[in-house]
Amino acid sequence: MTAAAPTATARPTTGPTAPDDFVALRTVDRTILQEMRYFTPHNFVGERIDGYRQPLCILTRPAAEALHRAQTKLLRQGYTLKVYDCYRPQRAVDHFVRWAKDLDDQAMKDEFYPRVDKTRLFADGYIAEKSGHSRGSTVDLTIVKLPAKPTGPYVPGRTLAPCYAPQDERSPDNSVDMGTAFDCFDTLSHTLDPRVQGEQRANRLLLKNTLEALGFVNLAEEWWHFTYKPEPYPDTYFDFPVSAKSLSHGH
Numbered sequence: 227m228t229a230a231a232p233t234a235t236a237r238p239t240t241g242p243t244a245p246d247d248f249v250a251l252r253t254v255d256r257t258i259l260q261e262m263r264y265f266t267p268h269n270f271v272g273e274r275i276d277g278y279r280q281p282l283c284i285l286t287r288p289a290a291e292a293l294h295r296a297q298t299k300l301l302r303q304g305y306t307l308k309v310y311d312c313y314r315p316q317r318a319v320d321h322f323v324r325w326a327k328d329l330d331d332q333a334m335k336d337e338f339y340p341r342v343d344k345t346r347l348f349a350d351g352y353i354a355e356k357s358g359h360s361r362g363s364t365v366d367l368t369i370v371k372l373p374a375k376p377t378g379p380y381v382p383g384r385t386l387a388p389c390y391a392p393q394d395e396r397s398p399d400n401s402v403d404m405g406t407a408f409d410c411f412d413t414l415s416h417t418l419d420p421r422v423q424g425e426q427r428a429n430r431l432l433l434k435n436t437l438e439a440l441g442f443v444n445l446a447e448e449w450w451h452f453t454y455k456p457e458p459y460p461d462t463y464f465d466f467p468v469s470a471k472s473l474s475h476g477h
């Protein structure tokens with residue numbers, strides 16, 4: 227008798243895989259938008275980051291369910307959440323660390339960190355060598371007004387506008403105006419920076435207040451970065467790849 231062929235979503239027989247309580251966000255909430263930037267070249271490194279094999283948001287189940295509750299509240303107000311990054315393998319963080327040491331590579335500086343010296347990105351709190359994302363309950367996200375407009379294409383090599391420029395000059399993003407773009411490493415991205423007022427501040431507070439009411443804690447340096455508490459894995463930094471194959475249910 228011949229053995230059954232493995233299915234496309236079979237778990238790998240070698241390499242790290244996720245514990246059973248990690249899920250693909252889309253299996254918990256199909257309406258939350260996903261723009262997984264580290265799978266694409268549109269990020270501060272300028273290329274796909276190690277460990278991102280699929281454009282997939284993976285989170286611990288409690289964090290995913292809390293996001294679903296936040297989404298339910300926002301949908302009633304005419305908004306949707308959009309995630310940029312979720313679970314991040316340690317090998318991706320290691321890629322960031324390697325990139326940071328290469329001071330000759332400043333290809334994305336003009337967009338993502340125009341006013342910060344590359345040597346300061348970790349010290350100033352914008353990137354972590356041990357990231358909460360690797361523990362599975364941290365997410366980078368924004369709010370989009372409904373009906374969501376499509377985000378224009380990212381064209382590598384096009385002249386980069388600073389991430390703190392007026393929204394219509396920045397790289398295309400259908401996010402509401404948060405005063406800066408995602409992953410804008412600049413003091414203007416500090417969530418409560420007093421220079422951010424009016425509609426931009428109201429948008430940041432809508433995201434912060436909605437998520438904090440459901441158990442998330444914001445990182446003061448980044449309006450987009452939130453960790454769900456209590457974390458199921460407060461001390462574990464996982465390294466399984468971002469792929470459906472890493473998950474026990476395979477989707």
Ligand SMILES: C[C@@H](N)C(=O)N[C@H](C)C(=O)O
Binds near residue numbers: 366
């Ligand atoms: C890199 C950025 N998106 C982020 O998540 N920064 C925090 C500090 C982290 O790396 O955990």
Ligand SMILES: [Zn+2]
Binds near residue numbers: 311365366452
């Ligand atoms: Zn983050």
